Amino acid sequence: MSRTVNNLVTDDWVERITDPENRRYVQLRLTKKGWILHENINSVLHSYFGSVMNDIPENKRTQVVESLELLINAINKNNCC
Known part of the structure; x- marks a missing residue:
């Protein structure tokens, strides 16, 4: 570390x-340099995930988000390491 x-x-x-x-x-x-990188990464990720969501039919998006939330909750309850 x-x-x-x-x-x-x-x-x-x-x-x-x-x-x-x-x-x-x-x-x-x-630092200022670190914040600029942070903002650039956030912008790229936001754009990427926006594109991913746009490829999912609009009537299925809520279901996808709910399924991901269920998966995240299950992962958090079952620490592997």
């Missing part, structure tokens, strides 16, 4: 913020 965080800090995606009262407590915050 530390190596991954170090790489993100080095590449200016996140910044470390150390708690002055407890130096063991460190927060990570996205």
Whole structure:
């Protein structure tokens, strides 16, 4: 984990913020560069999933969403690891 965080800090995606009262407590915050990447990824994913939903017949979309919600709830109840 530390190596991954170090790489993100080095590449200016996140910044470390150390708690002055407890130096063991460190927060990570996205930098401006990190926020721009975050927004770009969200935009691409939103567009992609919009295209996916458009390929599902309109009268079936609610059923698909309800089925996915059931699947997510079942997965969350049954932790595998």
